[in-house]
Amino acid sequence: MTPGFRLGPMLLPLVVALTACEERETPAQLQAWVNMVRNNTTATQPQFVAAPAFIPLSYDAETGSAPFGRPQNAGSDLPRARPPQRGKAQPLEDFPLESIQMVGTISQEGRRYALLQADRIVYQAKPGDYAGKNFGVIRHIADDEIELEELLPAAEGGWTIRQAKLALRGEKK
Secondary structure: OOHHHHHHHHHHHHHHHHHOOOOOOOHHHHHHHHHHHHHOOOOOOOOOOOOOOOOOOOOOOOOOOOOOOOOOOOOOOOOOOOOOOOOOOOHHHHHHHOOOEEEEEEEEEEEEEEEEEEEEEEEEEEEOOOOOOOOOEEEOOOEEEEEEEEEEOOEEEEOOEEEEEEEEOOOOO
16 A cells, blocks of 8 residues: 555544634624624615606597507508419429529520529529519529519518519629
């Protein structure tokens, strides 16, 4: 057995005995410390701003409109656009428009196609094809961008047309 192993069991009781002899605070010393902290610490209450006065609106059932009914002019000036009733969705409709990137264009037999990348797969798209989750229709293909029209649900019901563009990857528009 090495000398370090014989010395260890003898040191442990010595260390325990010496820590037991440490000077402890008396309850009077503890109470004096608590009183000192209490006297030197100040608590402040935050000042709250008064809420504005509530003014209830009066409702006259005889002359007013129905409170839970549809407004009279709802949907009157909305465009007549609506999502197309088609069969199977095209592959680019599975991706949000923000995740689709234009990586180039090609021309075959006088027709221009956009090369669109989504989820690391490159797709060919021509005007009239759909892309994105919001019924985006490709309207025009240029060398450096494509223009789309998307249909978004309007808050009042119906649909809103939004113009969108996808720029060639690396191009700033």
